[in-house]
Structure formats: C-alpha cells, structure tokens
Amino acid sequence: MAKKPRARAQRREAQRELTKLHAARERLFALEAGGAPERPLIVVSAAVIESQAESTPCPRCSGKLDLVEHVALTLPRPDAASPSRLREVRLRCRQCGALRSLWFRINDIGPN
Numbered sequence: 001m002a003k004k005p006r007a008r009a010q011r012r013e014a015q016r017e018l019t020k021l022h023a024a025r026e027r028l029f030a031l032e033a034g035g036a037p038e039r040p041l042i043v044v045s046a047a048v049i050e051s052q053a054e055s056t057p058c059p060r061c062s063g064k065l066d067l068v069e070h071v072a073l074t075l076p077r078p079d080a081a082s083p084s085r086l087r088e089v090r091l092r093c094r095q096c097g098a099l100r101s102l103w104f105r106i107n108d109i110g111p112n
Helices: 007-031 046-054
Strands: 041-043 065-075 084-093 099-106
Touching: 041 046, 046 065, 046 084, 046 099
Parallel strands: 041 099
Antiparallel strands: 065 084, 084 099
8 A cells, every 4th residue: 555645745746846837838938929039029109018018917927017127129130131129128027026028029100
C-alpha cells in the first residue's frame, strides 16, 4: 500500500504546476500582437496607446496593469529600407508585480 503524499509535497507540486502555467502564459503573451517589436499592435493615433495598454490584463494573473513608461523608438527593419517607428509601453502588474512591454505602431492614415 502506497503512502499518502505529505501536505508539503503536495504544496510544492502545486507550486511547480503554477510556475509552469505562468511561464506558458508569458510565452503565449509574447507571441500575440503587441508582445514583441516584430508584431506590434496597430493604432491610428498616439492618444489611444496608453488607454489600450492599461486595459490589457496581466497574462500571468489577470490583474490590472499600471503604466510605467511610454517610449518612442526607431528600430531598423531587416525587410525594408526605412526604419520602423514604434512605441513601447512598459507596464507593471498591480497584483504580481511582473514587468512587461507592449509594442505599438501608429498607422498614419494621411491628411483628410
């Protein structure tokens, strides 16, 4: 007859499973639009970037994200002659404290 696992062993196993789940959610978040500079979210104005970023839930714990910094960057694009102008919004989760970045590209629709 097998012994029943101790409470500590069960807690450690549950913590390992939770860590694996958090890592999988982080990888999935990085593959979504906005998760990396190669896949930015497309917006029509810089005015909507911060509100859209703050309305995104934390992929790790589904908590609310707070804006830490909003930076305009120019990155070289290997597939084009002109560089890519992107916006990086750095966010911190209120619950778990995780830091992450969301990437945006402003799609100029031209003059009216």
